[in-house]
Amino acid sequence: xxxxxxxxxxxxxxxxxxxxxxxxxxxxxxxxxxxxxxxxxxxxxxxxxxxxxxxxxxxxxxxxxxxxxxxxxxxxxxxxxxxxxxxxxxxxxxxxxxxxxxxxxxxxxxxxxxx
Amino acid sequence: xxxxxxxxxxxxxxxxxxxxxxxxxxxxxxxxxxxxxxxxxxxxxxxxxxxxxxxxxxxxxxxxxxxxxxxxxxxxxxxxxxxxxxxxxxxxxxxxxxxxxxxxxxxxxxxx
Numbered sequence: 001x002x003x004x005x006x007x008x009x010x011x012x013x014x015x016x017x018x019x020x021x022x023x024x025x026x027x028x029x030x031x032x033x034x035x036x037x038x039x040x041x042x043x044x045x046x047x048x049x050x051x052x053x054x055x056x057x058x059x060x061x062x063x064x065x066x067x068x069x070x071x072x073x074x075x076x077x078x079x080x081x082x083x084x085x086x087x088x089x090x091x092x093x094x095x096x097x098x099x100x101x102x103x104x105x106x107x108x109x110x111x112x113x114x115x
Numbered sequence: 116x117x118x119x120x121x122x123x124x125x126x127x128x129x130x131x132x133x134x135x136x137x138x139x140x141x142x143x144x145x146x147x148x149x150x151x152x153x154x155x156x157x158x159x160x161x162x163x164x165x166x167x168x169x170x171x172x173x174x175x176x177x178x179x180x181x182x183x184x185x186x187x188x189x190x191x192x193x194x195x196x197x198x199x200x201x202x203x204x205x206x207x208x209x210x211x212x213x214x215x216x217x218x219x220x221x222x223x224x225x226x227x
Binding site: 002004042043044045048056058090092101102103104105106107108109 | 146147149151157158159160161164166204206213214215216217218219220
């Protein structure tokens with residue numbers, strides 16, 4: 001158990017809908033990262049927050065947004081869902097802002113299925 | 116975003132065999148290299164973080180080396196056990212973005 005929690009574990013929804021994925025980092029970690037893993041791709045970095053502020057952005061679609069709250073939990077909002085958004089979404093946390101040298105602790109993931 | 120390649124894609128070995136696999140990344144502006152172990156139905160677990168050319172890290176029967184000049188890292192497993200069966204991911208970050216780019220992983224299956 002990494003200490004990172006994600007809810008829900010599974011989510012099934014329809015195209016065009018909007019969903020919110022939630023992540024609570026390890027106690028004391030200030031950085032949260034979101035990743036997407038689709039069947040045909042490796043882990044794709046989406047976005048990083050550090051202590052409430054956006055720190056880095058990857059290939060995140062405009063239909064997706066995220067935020068980190070004062071208690072450091074983070075939410076990833078996915079809207080106007082398409083079939084291709086079906087994937088495993090991971091959240092990871094690390095103590096400091098730089099993902100470069102800090103190891104990241106991954107949550108169990110949320111499996112999103114868009115029908 | 117970096118181009119991070121891992122080989123082989125999959126590997127089947129017998130219990131007791133030693134094995135190794137490779138992670139290749141662009142050597143220019145290199146910042147750090149991570150190895151993760153990812154068991155089925157679980158989440159990736161960090162094994163090593165390496166930053167300096169010539170770095171060697173070891174954890175039990177697993178070790179890793181780093182060559183930043185030529186842009187590769189090797190992960191070695193000595194005396195493989197069935198519980199070593201997992202996908203091994205590497206991720207590289209460059210000094211420009213500090214965003215980790217993951218390879219597709221090497222799937223290791225150790226047969227008893």
